[in-house]
Amino acid sequence: MTYFDTSYLTIRWNEEGGFVEMQWKQFAKGDEFRQGLDMGLNLLREKKATKWLADLRQLGVVEKEDQVWSNENWFPRAYDAHIKYMAIVVPQSVFAKMSMNEIMRKVDNKELTIYYHEELVEAKNWLALQ
Numbered sequence: 001m002t003y004f005d006t007s008y009l010t011i012r013w014n015e016e017g018g019f020v021e022m023q024w025k026q027f028a029k030g031d032e033f034r035q036g037l038d039m040g041l042n043l044l045r046e047k048k049a050t051k052w053l054a055d056l057r058q059l060g061v062v063e064k065e066d067q068v069w070s071n072e073n074w075f076p077r078a079y080d081a082h083i084k085y086m087a088i089v090v091p092q093s094v095f096a097k098m099s100m101n102e103i104m105r106k107v108d109n110k111e112l113t114i115y116y117h118e119e120l121v122e123a124k125n126w127l128a129l130q
Contacts, residue, residue, distance in 0.1 A: 003043050009036040013043060017128035019051035019085075020044050027060035034066065037074050041081060050084040051127050055120055056091045062099040071106045079111050085130040086114045087123035 004011040008028040012021045022040050044052065062070070088104075091097050104114065113130070117123040 004036070004039045006032075006036075008032055011036070011040050011043060013047060014053070014124070014127075017051070017053075017124055018047075018049060019053055019087075019127045020047070020049060021053045021055070021124075023055040024057075024059035026058055029063045029066055033062065034069060034074075037070070041074070041078060044078070044083060045081045048082075050082050051130055052078075052083055052086045053089070053123050053127055054086065055089040055123070056096065056100055057089055057120075059091055059096060059100075060093065061095050062103060067099060067103050070103050075107055079108075083112060085127060086112055087127045088114065088116050089120050089123050090116050090118060 001013045001015065002010060003013055008024065008026045010023045010025065012023075014021045020040050020043050022036070028036060040052070088100070091100055107114070115123075115126055117126065
């Protein structure tokens with residue numbers, strides 16, 4: 001079920017696997033980036049879900065301000081919403097991988113199990129088993 005769809009992001013509820021699925025289609029920053037993550041978080045809460053798939057292959061570099069916002073604002077709210085598992089399909093760009101790594105190295109892994117995948121199908125299969 002498609003929950004949110006724009007030129008830069010599609011958010012779906014994966015009924016079969018029981019997870020929020022975010023597919024970034026292109027670079028997003030500022031309000032677009034933050035609205036996208038917040039819409040996904042709204043769906044996580046609505047479904048009382050604990051699993052999240054982030055397909056970052058096309059996202060591009062996350063700007064520094066959005067990295068800080070993700071770590072200081074979004075992740076604490078995601079923990080409050082009981083997120084437990086996150087599958088990440090890694091970006092294709094080396095620079096995008098670096099910005100993703102900068103965000104994720106500051107994430108408290110005690111509350112969240114994170115696995116990185118090269119392929120979308122691998123990420124979906126892993127999440128479905130959690």
